[in-house]
Amino acid sequence: MQQNHYKFVSGMKKEQLNGNIFLKKEELEECYPLITFSEGKKKKKLLHPCGIFPWNVFTDSYIFYDKEPDEVPFPTPLPLKQNVEEITIKYYRQFYKNPSPQNVQLYKDHIYFWMEPDIQYERLQENKETNEKLLVLPQTLKYNQAGKAIENSHFINWMIPSALNYIKRLYGKLYIPLKFPFYIYIENNFKINDTKIIVISTSQYYMRTFLIGFIFIIISIIALILCIFYLIRMNKYENK
Numbered sequence: 001m002q003q004n005h006y007k008f009v010s011g012m013k014k015e016q017l018n019g020n021i022f023l024k025k026e027e028l029e030e031c032y033p034l035i036t037f038s039e040g041k042k043k044k045k046l047l048h049p050c051g052i053f054p055w056n057v058f059t060d061s062y063i064f065y066d067k068e069p070d071e072v073p074f075p076t077p078l079p080l081k082q083n084v085e086e087i088t089i090k091y092y093r094q095f096y097k098n099p100s101p102q103n104v105q106l107y108k109d110h111i112y113f114w115m116e117p118d119i120q121y122e123r124l125q126e127n128k129e130t131n132e133k134l135l136v137l138p139q140t141l142k143y144n145q146a147g148k149a150i151e152n153s154h155f156i157n158w159m160i161p162s163a164l165n166y167i168k169r170l171y172g173k174l175y176i177p178l179k180f181p182f183y184i185y186i187e188n189n190f191k192i193n194d195t196k197i198i199v200i201s202t203s204q205y206y207m208r209t210f211l212i213g214f215i216f217i218i219i220s221i222i223a224l225i226l227c228i229f230y231l232i233r234m235n236k237y238e239n240k
Helices: 025-031 101-107 117-125 153-158 205-238
Strands: 036-039 043-047 061-065 183-187
Touching: 025 043
Parallel strands: none
Antiparallel strands: 036 043, 061 183
16 A cells, blocks of 8 residues: 555644644645535534544454464453554654544534544434444544544554655564464455455564654755755866
8 A cells, every 4th residue: 555645644734733723614624525424404514633644544353362362261352552552653643633522512513523532422312324444443543542633653653654665663562582483363454455464473563663764864965065065166176
């Protein structure tokens, strides 16, 4: 899946992800074409967060077992750490904040806070049309373990664009030795035509990702310095 496509990764409002609320459609032009949600034939609400990037958040989930889960008694799942402190980079967490519960209640008639579980529950209680994907979002994104809504660790990781032409995300950490054979129960909620692969590795992935980004920055700075030096030399020869 080409998550680094410009139209895809630019389809969001960064200030929304930091907990800010916008009440005008014109303020959310970055999210086009996914800015509003139709509630019935007449009423449209602004999405929070808006845009195709957050809306298409990765929702597959995995459960690890050291015994075959089809056998009785069913084995206890291996403890998979998914909280934000374990699987996200501290620097990025500051940019992801849920709106306050007071603001959600204050603006819910004008804004569709689609990641908020209470909003989906209210829609069920009022017999309003619901989206199946959004209804089970607390389960697929593991809100109880990984945090709620925009502050969810899987959502935060998803919203960091890939530097390469494929997506690689840290889903969780196991702090116990893995012995073969082990088993993985996969909930295939994220439907795409491309191949999805599970990679079991050491927890140094984000260090490698950070290193790639750091190398890109260094190369860019060197290229900029060389360009400036070249322009200075060109101007110097032209003035002679």
